[in-house]
Amino acid sequence: MDSPRPLPWEPDPRYRKAVAYFSMEYAIDQALKIYAGGLGFLAGSHMRSAHDLQQNLIGIGILWKYGYYDQVRQDDQCMRVQFIRKYYPFLQPTDLRAQVSVNGHPVHIRVLRLAPETFGTAPVYLLTTDIPENDYLARTITHRLYDTEPATRVAQSIVLGIGGAQVVEQLGGAAIHHLNEAHALPLAFHLLARLGDVAEVRRRVVFTTHTPEKAGNEESDPQFLHGMGYFAGLPLETVRQATGTDGALFSHTLAALRLAARANGVSRLHAQVARDMWGDQAGICPIIGITNAQNARFWQDPQLRQALHTDDDAALVARKQAMKRALFEEVADQTGKLFDPQTLTLVWARRFAAYKRADLLLHDLYRFNRLLEQQERPVQIIWAGKPFPFDQTAVDMFDQLVRLTWRHPRIAVLTGYEIRLSRLLKQGADIWLNTPQRLREASGTSGMTAAMNGAVNLTICDGWVPEFAVDGHNCLLIPPADPTGDAEAQRAEDALQLMELLENRALPMYYDQPGRWLQLMKQGMRDVQPRFDSDRLAHQYYELMYNP
Structure with missing residues (x-):
């Protein structure tokens, strides 16, 4: 017909x-x-x-x-x-x-x-x-x-x-x-x-x-x-x-x-x-x-795309820094915090639902605080996302993170997670965190548009990720938890692996091997297209x- x-x-x-x-x-x-x-x-x-x-x-x-x-x-x-x-x-x-x-x-x-x-x-x-x-x-x-x-x-x-x-x-x-x-x-x-x-x-x-x-x-x-x-x-x-x-x-x-x-x-x-x-x-x-x-034509920054296509590393790094500054203007406007474009910036941003585990980083609060307080390789963290408005458990998790930000100058929670903020976050992130309980994330497309904009996916291997990810080549993979364990056992194992990966691989690579970090970032940009373009x-x- x-x-x-x-x-x-x-x-x-x-x-x-x-x-x-x-x-x-x-x-x-x-x-x-x-x-x-x-x-x-x-x-x-x-x-x-x-x-x-x-x-x-x-x-x-x-x-x-x-x-x-x-x-x-x-x-x-x-x-x-x-x-x-x-x-x-x-x-x-x-x-x-x-x-x-x-x-x-x-x-x-x-x-x-x-x-x-x-x-x-x-x-x-x-x-x-x-x-x-x-x-x-x-x-x-x-x-x-x-x-x-x-x-x-x-x-x-x-x-x-x-x-x-x-x-x-x-x-x-x-x-x-x-x-x-x-x-x-x-x-x-x-x-x-x-x-x-x-x-x-x-x-x-x-x-x-x-x-x-x-x-x-x-x-x-x-x-x-x-x-x-x-x-x-x-x-x-x-x-x-x-x-x-x-x-x-x-x-x-x-x-x-x-x-x-x-x-x-x-x-x-x-x-x-x-x-x-x-x-x-x-x-x-x-x-x-x-x-x-x-849709890459809508989501990907055109200057970043051009720098990748011409293999102009200086232009790519400069553009990424400019996009980080644009995101940090939003952070300053919403929270009064001044983030540093030279500092490794992690973003967790998506719908707030229990299985997506926005708070996985907080599983070991002592280790989380130690990560934030060390000065040699500093970290900035941003959370954003909308809970279902009448899901009080999800709203409470969002508010718990907000209260946590009162005590730390390098973490922020942003409101208004819609297309504009989503674009700012994906363009400004160095690391895009994806931490669902495995086999519960059907696809999880936010990591695609993050990769298009030079953010390195640090992720559980779930949803679309197995079709894309090569650990250390185009992303950083959290090793899978024992699937026979209950949800709390898997959470504890995933949280441990996440912190190990951050402390022992991501931070040293970003600060001590910037050339290797740049290659990881560029490979993610290359591999996400055209397979994950709409x-x-x-x-x-x-x-x-x-x-x-």
């Missing part, structure tokens, strides 16, 4: 099949705050590469009135959650309309368009229920990304999946509907209600699963979903037969795997983990690995998922 599409280009013949990509979040530009973390960063880079490769692909998402949240500070510098109404006059109004049923009530949807020329992306159509035709409750459906109210979360999936499917049909239809996670799963039930044949639905749906974490693989009461309208008016018995589910809980991920023709994990390792998780379930589709990637990812989706 090569439907006419709302594209300002004639699709490249390799990418002519019409695809609609459904994602709950997109991280495209600092000005458009409709994302929370890695899922959105992946979707944003995908949309940029779809534009650059002239693919016949559009994005479907939701226009979040208050975004995810704005991360600001309390009076004592600890974290405060703020919800600020957003306005985006650069989005184009459209005549597209949709209507869905939520809990037996009609909900009206309007659509705004992110034009390709605005940020250099495929067209993205953003749905909103915050319009006069709806009552107050219906208007709030598209207020906050990942709302804490279960009924609102289900309503958001109905709007994205069923409302988004109606929008795609008005735009000429799609041969393939790509679910970026199971949030838009109601789309499959909309197609089943229209087509009446599970096999026909499967021919039109592909699915990307992003996490082995239980919280990311939702389960719900099917009666509750049915009453909410999640199943597009289909009888519950029809849903059970189509998805092969008959238990007390409905697994969204398992249903997606049974209603899709193909699925992918977001790294080779994660694909194997996903197959181990779901492979004993009858009727699931094949799960392949298509490793996440990021052009490869966008091409592989067509090759392996849309046109198998």
